Amino acid sequence: xxxxxxxxxxxxxxxxxxxxxxxxxxxxxxxxxxxxxxxxxxxxxxxxxxxxxxxxxxxxxxxxxxxxxxxxxxxxxxxxxxxxxxxxxxxxxxxxxxxxxxxxxxxxxxxxxxxxxxxxxxxxxxxxxxxxxxxxxxxxxxxxxxxxxxxxxxxxxxxxxxxxxxxxxxxxxxxxxxxxxxxxxxxxxxxxxxxxxxxxxxxxxxxxxxxxxxxxxxxxxxxxxxxxxxxxxxxxxxxxxxxxxxxxxxxxxxxxxxxxxxxxxxxxxxxxxxxxxxxxxxxxxxxxxxxxxxxxxxxxxxxxxxxxxxxxxxxxxxxxxxxxxxxxxxxxxxxxxxxxxxxxxxxxxxxxxxxxxxxxxxxxxxxxxxxxxxxxxxxxxxxxxxxxxxxxxxxxxxxxxxx
Amino acid sequence: xxxxxxxxxxxxxxxxxxxxxxxxxxxxxxxxxxxxxxxxxxxxxxxxxxxxxxxxxxxxxxxxxxxxxxxxxxxxxxxxxxxxxxxxxxxxxxxxxxxxxxxxxxxxxxxxxxxxxxxxxxxxxxxxxxxxxxxxxxxxxxxxxxxxxxxxxxxxx
Numbered sequence: 025x026x027x028x029x030x031x032x033x034x035x036x037x038x039x040x041x042x043x044x045x046x047x048x049x050x051x052x053x054x055x056x057x058x059x060x061x062x063x064x065x066x067x068x069x070x071x072x073x074x075x076x077x078x079x080x081x082x083x084x085x086x087x088x089x090x091x092x093x094x095x096x097x098x099x100x101x102x103x104x105x106x107x108x109x110x111x112x113x114x115x116x117x118x119x120x121x122x123x124x125x126x127x128x129x130x131x132x133x134x135x136x137x138x139x140x141x142x143x144x145x146x147x148x149x150x151x152x153x154x155x156x157x158x159x160x161x162x163x164x165x166x167x168x169x170x171x172x173x174x175x176x177x178x179x180x181x182x183x184x185x186x187x188x189x190x191x192x193x194x195x196x197x198x199x200x201x202x203x204x205x206x207x208x209x210x211x212x213x214x215x216x217x218x219x220x221x222x223x224x225x226x227x228x229x230x231x232x233x234x235x236x237x238x239x240x241x242x243x244x245x246x247x248x249x250x251x252x253x254x255x256x257x258x259x260x261x262x263x264x265x266x267x268x269x270x271x272x273x274x275x276x277x278x279x280x281x282x283x284x285x286x287x288x289x290x291x292x293x294x295x296x297x298x299x300x301x302x303x304x305x306x307x308x309x310x311x312x313x314x315x316x317x318x319x320x321x322x323x324x325x326x327x328x329x330x331x332x333x334x335x336x337x338x339x340x341x342x343x344x345x346x347x348x349x350x351x352x353x354x355x356x357x358x359x360x361x362x363x364x365x366x367x368x369x370x371x372x373x374x375x376x377x378x379x380x381x382x383x384x385x386x387x388x389x390x391x392x393x394x395x396x397x398x399x400x401x402x403x404x405x406x407x408x409x410x411x412x413x414x415x416x417x418x419x420x421x422x423x424x425x426x427x
Numbered sequence: 428x429x430x431x432x433x434x435x436x437x438x439x440x441x442x443x444x445x446x447x448x449x450x451x452x453x454x455x456x457x458x459x460x461x462x463x464x465x466x467x468x469x470x471x472x473x474x475x476x477x478x479x480x481x482x483x484x485x486x487x488x489x490x491x492x493x494x495x496x497x498x499x500x501x502x503x504x505x506x507x508x509x510x511x512x513x514x515x516x517x518x519x520x521x522x523x524x525x526x527x528x529x530x531x532x533x534x535x536x537x538x539x540x541x542x543x544x545x546x547x548x549x550x551x552x553x554x555x556x557x558x559x560x561x562x563x564x565x566x567x568x569x570x571x572x573x574x575x576x577x578x579x580x581x582x583x584x
Contacts, residue, residue: 078557085542086566121454248502251482251531262502269506359455361498361508374496376487385567387485389498394482397534426557 043071046408050079054157054412057422061399065408073403073411075396080426088386092352093119093193094329096386101187103390104424106149107142107367108188109178114364116191117272118373121362123193123355125327129316131195132273137208137311138181138190139273139364140304144215145174146367147255147297147304154294154416155226158235163225170218173211180204193353194328195321205312212305212312219301226294236290240402240414243288250398253391254369255300256418259285259292266365277314278307290417297419327353352381368392368421388427392420430476430501430509431458434468437475441467447514457496457510462522465513469497469525477501478509481525484535486543488569493520495545515545524550542567 049060058079064072100111152167283299285292330341363372369391478499544565
């Protein structure tokens with residue numbers, strides 16, 4: 025019988041290899057979570073890399089089948105747990121796509137703001153951890169200092185720093201609190217200077233460039249074949265960003281660029297993330313300028329939860345609240361697929377509904393899961409110490425990968 | 428011209444044998460193709476309709492049959508999502524693999540096998556991916572019974 029390691033290495037028992045097998049993870053600090061890599065080494069050179077995933081599988085797709093649309097929202101906080109707000113937004117927008125409703129402009133603008141704040145926070149962590157793995161401790165600390173400011177903002181907005189569950193079908197949980205926009209403005213006013221300091225520390229740093237340039241080059245063809253998305257895809261030179269190519273939430277009204285790379289190596293992936301930080305700042309500036317007035321929830325009592333204050337006084341509102349909480353939104357029979365451009369790539373939700381408040385089937389297209397496959401292609405031929413750089417540059421989250 | 432019309436045209440005379448159903452309305456248009464012809468259909472979709480990326484494979488368990496869903500993305504010209512479906516019988520769900528055409532299909536097909544128990548004929552590495560190798564059953568099937576015990580761990584509470 026084959027043992028697990030033979031299955032992983034994909035070779036029969038008797039056929040021993042002269043290469044050394046090194047197991048990296050699932051509890052390795054630079055695998056950023058519970059990723060396990062089985063590396064076959066010839067001296068210090070990797071000849072084969074087999075990623076093993078699934079250590080964090082929680083069966084979210086199965087759980088979703090017994091939950092109303094709102095009940096699943098907290099689970100998305102635990103998908104890409106570096107950008108919970110962006111996951112909330114993607115889920116709710118996908119549910120609205122299935123149900124077939126439009127949300128008011130103010131809710132759209134708030135959601136765009138949430139997504140871009142998450143993108144900044146996720147890229148800061150990705151960049152900080154990448155830099156720390158290659159020995160640049162200062163950048164890590166600076167990134168975390170900035171992230172702390174974003175978390176303060178998120179706490180002010182949603183009441184939670186981490187598990188936000190901020191969106192609802194048809195809108196968001198609450199309007200922007202007083203003074204929030206000026207706090208956000210204060211943050212983005214000082215942020216470009218911080219990004220400049222990260223660049224100053226890294227972009228022309230001899231050690232950084234030596235460790236990342238021409239390491240693990242991903243060609244355009246490989247990127248297509250492996251269905252990469254997000255900054256990893258754009259670093260190969262392919263201009264593909266769902267915010268531009270298939271706009272949702274009014275992204276077509278904002279002026280921003282898609283940064284693309286030329287070579288597709290670790291350095292390009294780093295540069296793409298740095299540029300995306302700047303582009304997200306630009307979008308946030310425009311959100312603050314243009315923030316429309318009006319309601320933050322769709323004015324459809326069959327879809328949106330009513331105001332709490334009116335639930336306590338009005339009969340109709342109480343009934344709607346009761347029905348929506350116990351039975352959920354009545355989705356039409358049918359199916360839909362919606363994908364959002366999340367910090368890690370394309371996060372998609374497929375829904376199949378037989379009517380009623382529970383989805384018959386939901387699947388999550390997790391960008392980290394699909395992106396990780398490319399390790400088997402790009403890791404071989406590099407030194408074992410470069411594997412750390414490659415993992416940092418791919419920037420994945422196992423919560424999302426394993427679901 | 429919608430991608431479905433272009434796809435039918437690209438298949439030419441073979442279209443009749445390949446396509447079972449084309450659904451061009453609503454917010455999720457798709458083409459249902461015969462299980463044996465999925466490789467041919469996917470190639471035509473890539474080479475003639477520009478669907479360069481196979482970005483997700485998954486499945487749905489209907490009580491009577493099972494369905495494999497292939498989501499493609501057209502990147503370079505006329506960006507969009509394209510979808511193929513394949514129906515397979517519930518007692519012997521087998522589909523030819525696309526892992527030799529798109530590397531992305533490798534893990535997503537393994538995931539579909541793992542969670543739904545649909546076999547992919549010719550897959551180079553046909554093992555479970557998210558669950559443990561000795562797990563019994565495929566959780567996303569509607570008749571799945573969760574285990575009460577796993578290696579001495581009580582799963583009933």
